[in-house]
Amino acid sequence: MDQADTSRRGFRVGLPNSADALSGCFATSYAGIIAFMAVATEGSFIKAGERLGIGRSAVCRNVQRLETQLSTRLFFRTTRSTSLTREGERFFENCNRGVMHIAEAMNDMLDLRQGPPRGLLRISSTVGFGRNVVAPLLSRFSERYPDIAVDLLLDDRTADFAAEQIDVAFRDGCIEDSSIIAKRLIPMQKVLCASPAYVEKHGLPSTVEELEQHNCISLRFSTGGRIREWEFKVDGRLRKYLPTARLTFNDADLVLKAVLEARGIAQMPTYQISDHIARKRLVTALKRHMPEDGGHYICYLCRQHLPSRIRVFVDFMTEQIRALDLNCLTPFNATCTEAPVHATAA
Template structure:
């Protein structure tokens, strides 16, 4: 049976103090308690560690060996704890992030991360744009940028942005194929799809009125830019956040399809683990992200 670590720590203090009296002062306990602790350790190991009389003490041969090995081990433990505390309390170390790609990932998250690394050069950031929905714990990510509704979990989710969505098409396409007046009519149209092939709508005047339609088309892609380009080329109707194409809407390269029906907004979240002892770099990054997205939202709002 391995001895309790506290017994070893007591033995090290006794050996280094030179006397039970001094060791008792260091540990703020009685000499009899120390004697019982040492005796217990010796019983567990089956060896004598310290020869002691009323006036003196010395380490036995086995005691010298145990002392040297345990002192070295404790030094390693102390160094590891100090290093962990230093990393926890200093802006350095690694951050692993997964993010949605497209406009959010490339135009907002990537520059934000780049600026963060420039500000804190001792922090190493790994940014992943893989499209599959990751598990923070299993996939060993520290942060995830996610769009859409989130399931209940023990994770912390901080809302960063709300994206307004619009159903759009090129004027030439609508002139050729006609403009649908109801979402159900999308079944007779070519639609440009991403990862969602069922579109949900709510009536603007009567919020209780909903419509859901299964859509299809000749082009499917999870990249917003590619979907916009395909819509401009007249390949069909597309549904995307207006943040992705403000210029196309402003110059009417793309125009809204519906006036009475709207698509629900899409929230963007920063998701991360709950940890009361989070390292400083994680807290700094989370706060930095929230502040930068707030600034971005305000600037974007002023442009409208």
């Protein structure tokens, strides 16, 4: 059975189970349609071949196969001229609309990459970082890029880029997922803190063991209900500590509020407490046991072919977040690079 016979058998695509027939039909007719459109536009098989970079005989074969597939004569052909039949004129009109749609679709994709930033931007962030750092910057971003709509999702679990159609995610901690590109924004430092009023009444621990003598305030993850362990570096090794808490909240802002009210001590990320430390509303303890920096990252799936809305958002947030000077404990070198990495986000 030749190719034309196969295509005739599968040409009626409006019937049930027609997916295979449609793909087969399109594969068979694609070259014929391209040749047909070129001949109809140029008015000549020779000129059509020159335009397509193929010989006249190849153009003829492709058009003949298409006519066989359609069981329709598309051209009047003489030694002097080539013109469309009435059926050919109708087919050309219908195909031309499809070509215009394809051209518009391609231009739209190029515009997303190269044109003015626009469209929907879906962002994921951990609750604390999103609420305290990302969200306050969004109004400024929207003023600069009014044609970009922003959808911010706050969730402490690791976002699924594909399933949740995430464009950009902010992640905390060590990154260990080679499917994403991660750019380090600022260090992720966690430090034990208390209010001056608490220190005056209870003092500060000088060792990790002394934490048992203090009123500890814990954070419960909003997803899964797990209590966040405190981390310390003792004798060069990471030590995790689950405090016996007087108070536990599933919201980091409530933990901070309780610490400011002198109700206890807590280990918190510096991005959340840097302003309070600078204003001497909080003091720190056990800084020599501060754990290794995990980093705060802005993540996306691919470095190449980024839509302009993602590219400008990544650049904007990188610049703005680093300018906030949220790293209050040690100097930070902002000349970090972006790289494919593996992500295990806290």
